Amino acid sequence: MTTVTTDSTATSATPLADARAQLAEAAGVLGLPEGLHRMLATPRREVTVSIPLRRDDGSQDLFIGHRVQHNFSRGPAKGGIRYSPNVDLDEVRALAMWMTWKCALLDVPYGGAKGGVRIDPRSYSQAELERVTRRFTSEILPVIGPERDIPAPDIGTDEQTMAWMMDTYSVNRGHTVLGVVTGKPVSLGGSLGRASSTSRGVVDVALAALESRGLKPATTTAAVQGFGKVGRGAARFLAEAGVTVTAVSDQYGAVASPSGLDVPALEAHVDATGSVVGFAGGDELDGAELLELDVDLLVPAAVEGVLTRDNAPRVRAKVVVEGANGPTTPDADAIMAGNDVLVVPDILANAGGVVVSYFEWVQANQAYWWTEPEVEARLKQRMLGAWEAVSDYATQRELSLRTAATAMAVERVASAHTQRGLYP
Numbered sequence: 001m002t003t004v005t006t007d008s009t010a011t012s013a014t015p016l017a018d019a020r021a022q023l024a025e026a027a028g029v030l031g032l033p034e035g036l037h038r039m040l041a042t043p044r045r046e047v048t049v050s051i052p053l054r055r056d057d058g059s060q061d062l063f064i065g066h067r068v069q070h071n072f073s074r075g076p077a078k079g080g081i082r083y084s085p086n087v088d089l090d091e092v093r094a095l096a097m098w099m100t101w102k103c104a105l106l107d108v109p110y111g112g113a114k115g116g117v118r119i120d121p122r123s124y125s126q127a128e129l130e131r132v133t134r135r136f137t138s139e140i141l142p143v144i145g146p147e148r149d150i151p152a153p154d155i156g157t158d159e160q161t162m163a164w165m166m167d168t169y170s171v172n173r174g175h176t177v178l179g180v181v182t183g184k185p186v187s188l189g190g191s192l193g194r195a196s197s198t199s200r201g202v203v204d205v206a207l208a209a210l211e212s213r214g215l216k217p218a219t220t221t222a223a224v225q226g227f228g229k230v231g232r233g234a235a236r237f238l239a240e241a242g243v244t245v246t247a248v249s250d251q252y253g254a255v256a257s258p259s260g261l262d263v264p265a266l267e268a269h270v271d272a273t274g275s276v277v278g279f280a281g282g283d284e285l286d287g288a289e290l291l292e293l294d295v296d297l298l299v300p301a302a303v304e305g306v307l308t309r310d311n312a313p314r315v316r317a318k319v320v321v322e323g324a325n326g327p328t329t330p331d332a333d334a335i336m337a338g339n340d341v342l343v344v345p346d347i348l349a350n351a352g353g354v355v356v357s358y359f360e361w362v363q364a365n366q367a368y369w370w371t372e373p374e375v376e377a378r379l380k381q382r383m384l385g386a387w388e389a390v391s392d393y394a395t396q397r398e399l400s401l402r403t404a405a406t407a408m409a410v411e412r413v414a415s416a417h418t419q420r421g422l423y424p
């Protein structure tokens with residue numbers, strides 16, 4: 001296990017540079033002291049591990065994994081585990097920082113963390129992914145736990161990954177510890193409603209944001225980038241709310257139909273083929289073009305850094321709701337603000353997942369389970385409450401929703417830190 005410290009300066013346009021630029025803006029609004037700002041720009045703990053894998057054919061491979069715990073001032077760290085060939089330490093640092101703000105903004109009693117393994121999960125068998133997950137879990141075991149740091153699924157991981165993590169942790173502790181991860185299968189202490197929670201929250205906030213612009217679902221069109229755990233549910237719930245979903249994409253391509261895609265039929269196509277490409281109910285579209293379509297609502301729900309200074313001037317959506325973490329660079333934010341595009345930031349829009357992860361942790365720690373309608377009602381209440389609080393804060397201070405949300409969150413974390421005091 002290697003523990004690393006970092007300085008708080010980032011130079012190039014990376015998710016970490018974006019995250020630090022957003023923090024700097026919020027720090028300016030709050031008049032945050034320089035020492036506190038530097039502390040919040042820097043992760044509290046980082047662990048980098050190597051993960052040897054015995055492949056099914058007997059050969060050996062090696063991967064690098066990270067777990068970054070950005071902050072613990074308000075409670076244990078919380079955040080997803082990503083399996084992707086693009087994982088790098090700076091990306092994980094940025095995602096961990098955004099988790100801190102998200103938890104504080106939604107007032108769940110956690111700090112922020114994130115983890116990842118640099119691996120393309122589609123190139124490995126389930127048995128190999130199980131061995132990678134168990135070895136990664138063993139390596140980070142000293143720093144995780146229901147009172148320390150609670151992982152969850154993210155890009156390239158799912159409830160099976162969480163079941164393996166929970167089992168590996170529990171076997172090493174000598175007893176079953178349900179609260180060590182969230183996003184588990186319901187049969188293993190997962191929460192009803194967790195799998196759809198991020199998408200539901202995205203749509204709750206999207207409908208509120210559209211309403212604030214005078215747009216009604218029945219006359220609204222939407223495009224969704226990404227058709228994974230977040231994008232797929234977002235497209236489904238938007239369609240169920242009456243919104244016409246005219247285009248969706250995944251990493252292989254995009255499909256569009258101006259009169260609206262039949263989302264359940266598209267889901268069946270994706271289940272059968274693994275991609276939205278080739279769906280008979282729509283025309284092929286270039287993935288990059290989806291972001292510039294003439295729609296009312298754009299939901300980027302894939303990866304970070306897709307709305308940049310290059311394409312932001314061509315974004316025609318009236319409202320952008322960030323299902324993904326970090327899809328908009330600060331340059332793009334400024335350009336879209338100038339064009340009167342309302343951007344609902346990730347730390348608000350996609351917080352439904354961490355809210356229901358919190359519900360799952362509460363249920364697991366009490367071994368007392370809620371019904372799905374209870375989970376969904378409590379989720380909606382929290383999402384709409386946060387939307388209203390951020391909108392009011394932004395209006396009163398004439399800030400963007402992102403700066404308002406970040407400032408509110410940073411203020412809560414800074415206040416917890418100050419009340420606890422600096423040790424020693």
Ligand code: NAD
Pocket residue numbers: 153154155156157198225226227228229230231249250251252287301302303304323324325326350351353354
């Ligand atoms: P996932 O792996 O389930 O799905 C990712 C989707 O994005 C896939 O359809 C993939 O094909 C697509 N994709 C990847 N690169 C693309 C590209 N360049 N263009 C178009 N599509 C592309 O992952 P997920 O859990 O849905 O996560 C998506 C985003 O949402 C990430 O930024 C993640 O951090 C964020 N997020 C996820 C959760 C959650 O609960 N899963 C919660 C909050 C935020």
